Amino acid sequence: xxxxxxxxxxxxxxxxxxxxxxxxxxxxxxxxxxxxxxxxxxxxxxxxxxxxxxxxxxxxxxxxxxxxxxxxxxxxxxxxxxxxxxxxxxxxxxxxxxxxxxxxxxxxxxxxxxxxxxxxxxxxxxxxxxxxxxxxxxxxxxxxxxxxxxxxxxxxxxxxxxxxxxxxxxxxxxxxxxxxxxxxxxxxxxxxxxxxxxxxxxxxxxxxxxxxxxxxxxxxxxxxxxxxxxxxxxxxxxxxxxxxxxxxxxxxxxxxxxxxxxxxxxxxxxxxxxxxxxxxxxxxxxxxxxxxxxxxxxxxxxxxxxxxxxxxxxxxxxxxxxxxxxxxxxxxxxxxxxxxxxxxxxxxxxxxxxxxxxxxxxxxxxxxxxxxxxxxxxxxxx
Amino acid sequence: xxxxxxxxxxxxxxxxxxxxxxxxxxxxxxxxxxxxxxxxxxxxxxxxxxxxxxxxxxxxxxxxxxxxxxxxxxxxxxxxxxxxxxxxxxxxxxxxxxxxxxxxxxxxxxxxxxxxxxxxxxxxxxxxxxxxxxxxxxxxxxxxxxxxxxxxxxxxxxxxxxxxxxxxxxxxxxxxxxxxxxxxxxxxxxxxxxxxxxxxxxxxxxxxxxxxxxxxxxxxxxxxxxxxxxxxxxxxxxxxxxxxxxxxx
Numbered sequence: 224x225x226x227x228x229x230x231x232x233x234x235x236x237x238x239x240x241x242x243x244x245x246x247x248x249x250x251x252x253x254x255x256x257x258x259x260x261x262x263x264x265x266x267x268x269x270x271x272x273x274x275x276x277x278x279x280x281x282x283x284x285x286x287x288x289x290x291x292x293x294x295x296x297x298x299x300x301x302x303x304x305x306x307x308x309x310x311x312x313x314x315x316x317x318x319x320x321x322x323x324x325x326x327x328x329x330x331x332x333x334x335x336x337x338x339x340x341x342x343x344x345x346x347x348x349x350x351x352x353x354x355x356x357x358x359x360x361x362x363x364x365x366x367x368x369x370x371x372x373x374x375x376x377x378x379x380x381x382x383x384x385x386x387x388x389x390x391x392x393x394x395x396x397x398x399x400x401x402x403x404x405x406x407x408x409x410x411x412x413x414x415x416x417x418x419x420x421x422x423x424x425x426x427x428x429x430x431x432x433x434x435x436x437x438x439x440x441x442x443x444x445x446x447x448x449x450x451x452x453x454x455x456x457x458x459x460x461x462x463x464x465x466x467x468x469x470x471x472x473x474x475x476x477x478x479x480x481x482x483x484x485x486x487x488x489x490x491x492x493x494x495x496x497x498x499x500x501x502x503x504x505x506x507x508x509x510x511x512x513x514x515x516x517x518x519x520x521x522x523x524x525x526x527x528x529x530x531x532x533x534x535x536x537x538x539x540x541x542x543x544x545x546x547x548x549x550x551x552x553x554x555x556x557x558x559x560x561x562x563x564x565x566x567x568x569x570x571x572x573x574x575x576x577x578x579x580x581x582x583x584x585x586x587x588x589x590x591x592x593x594x595x596x597x598x599x600x601x602x603x604x605x
Numbered sequence: 606x607x608x609x610x611x612x613x614x615x616x617x618x619x620x621x622x623x624x625x626x627x628x629x630x631x632x633x634x635x636x637x638x639x640x641x642x643x644x645x646x647x648x649x650x651x652x653x654x655x656x657x658x659x660x661x662x663x664x665x666x667x668x669x670x671x672x673x674x675x676x677x678x679x680x681x682x683x684x685x686x687x688x689x690x691x692x693x694x695x696x697x698x699x700x701x702x703x704x705x706x707x708x709x710x711x712x713x714x715x716x717x718x719x720x721x722x723x724x725x726x727x728x729x730x731x732x733x734x735x736x737x738x739x740x741x742x743x744x745x746x747x748x749x750x751x752x753x754x755x756x757x758x759x760x761x762x763x764x765x766x767x768x769x770x771x772x773x774x775x776x777x778x779x780x781x782x783x784x785x786x787x788x789x790x791x792x793x794x795x796x797x798x799x800x801x802x803x804x805x806x807x808x809x810x811x812x813x814x815x816x817x818x819x820x821x822x823x824x825x826x827x828x829x830x831x832x833x834x835x836x837x838x839x840x841x842x843x844x845x846x847x848x849x850x851x852x853x854x
Contacts, residue, residue, distance in 0.1 A: 286704035290697040304679020311675020312818045319672025323665045324829045331836040334657030554683045565690040583708045601849045
């Protein structure tokens with residue numbers, strides 16, 4: 224394996240790890256915001272419990288999303304400085320917007336939401352989680368502007384040795400973006416919904432005391448996942464209009480990713496909106512179906528990884544389609560020893576944290592709402 | 606436009622040192638001032654509401670570096686490769702420590718992640734000193750004097766963290782500090798970054814992105830600037846005083 228392959232593998236592994244957590248963050252954020260709002264409206268203790276339970280899962284998942292994201296941001300300079308040298312004047316702009324505006328606000332409001340429990344006025348607290356949701360989607364939008372530019376470089380003038388930004392509007396209306404962004408959002412909603420359904424199925428199957436909470440959660444999850452699947456599949460097919468000719472031909476990795484992603488997509492399309500949604504009133508009571516619902520939870524995660532494989536491997540050998548190859552985008556002077564060292568460090572640490580994180584999420588799901596610490600009341604003694 | 610963006614970049618980097626400086630300072634003081642689990646819990650809870658709003662300044666520094674100084678971004682990070690990797694791993698471990706320490710029961714679990722916070726904070730503080738020295742002198746990423754500068758930055762952050770504890774948990778760390786003291790210790794923590802920024806101003810200005818890119822960026826950021834500033838101010842207003850609400854971190 225040469226140095227380019229190693230650098231690609233490092234980006235692919237950290238990127239996929241990042242997205243596994245990001246997709247659930249994007250999917251759960253609006254769900255938590257919805258239940259938080261309902262709680263603010265009704266003042267019902269059940270809604271409070273529901274907000275705290277799903278909020279706790281959302282936050283544990285968020286942790287690894289952040290730390291993998293940090294590593295992603297710095298990799299552009301570490302291993303792909305050829306990209307910023309050639310197209311930094313263009314590609315840098317959406318990344319700057321994402322970090323300076325969208326994520327900056329998201330992180331600030333997230334801190335206010337987590338630690339503002341019992342401290343901020345009720346509606347300001349609710350506003351925080353909606354702002355976190357909105358800025359998370361804005362983040363995804365800016366990142367997708369950057370990614371779509373790599374897929375289909377528009378809005379630039381080619382100066383030979385570098386690209387110059389001429390029209391940011393063209394970047395925002397890139398045909399590689401306008402269908403891909405809602406496709407991703409749909410996939411995130413599907414993931415968030417299916418995780419809610421799977422975790423609720425576990426609790427309902429075990430007949431824990433929180434039947435009311437998980438009955439509601441399962442129904443909310445099914446409705447949101449159904450909307451998500453329809454969005455994903457609809458915009459998924461619409462995307463093909465903007466895909467470069469021959470992208471998936473003679474490219475085994477991309478074709479494989481695309482094929483299996485579509486397979487999972489079709490399966491979910493058949494089951495979620497056309498079987499689960501019409502039966503949404505009965506699903507929480509049918510215990511025999513709960514193991515099947517639990518087994519379905521990993522499917523959206525698998526599909527998004529396959530989808531990224533199709534999109535990113537399909538771009539090979541280009542970093543920027545038709546303009547800059549991946550090999551030319553690599554930092555000049557990068558050695559296998561350097562990438563090998565950083566890859567081992569990043570993959571080792573982030574991989575371990577990802578495993579721990581999923582174990583912690585599973586623990587919350589297993590122990591149920593009573594053990595949740597988010598928004599716990601102050602201890603009366605001491 | 607170049608000057609304006611340099612000002613934004615400088616404020617972000619110096620601000621990161623002044624703000625995240627006390628988070629890292631409290632982190633590396635955990636083994637010193639937090640001999641018992643209960644004391645460590647209070648120290649972490651003191652910084653917890655600020656961390657997310659503070660560390661994001663560095664995310665913004667890196668984003669601004671890519672957007673405003675794309676020609677330099679790769680050069681700077683690549684020249685410091687092993688150091689940047691070590692700093693990222695430190696940062697990741699510090700964050701993981703904060704997020705994970707209360708997620709399972711048992712003293713061993715929490716002590717382990719407190720160690721990650723302390724080690725990560727120390728690694729990041731030392732790394733900053735070494736990185737600034739290497740950038741200022743053009744030496745390699747690992748240099749004996751750089752390590753000394755790293756130790757100085759760690760000390761400055763520890764002082765800032767100690768002052769922060771004196772301000773938010775009055776009397777906890779043996780001292781009570783005012784908001785003005787905290788401002789001053791923030792200046793001490795930011796000093797290394799400010800010195801390097803002053804020295805590098807000309808070089809940075811020369812390597813700015815073309816004005817078309819800077820103008821586009823400026824027009825897109827300006828509408829959000831009041832919200833960004835307002836949100837940061839809100840954090841300080843909301844969490845000025847500590848209380849008995851159990852911390853999530």
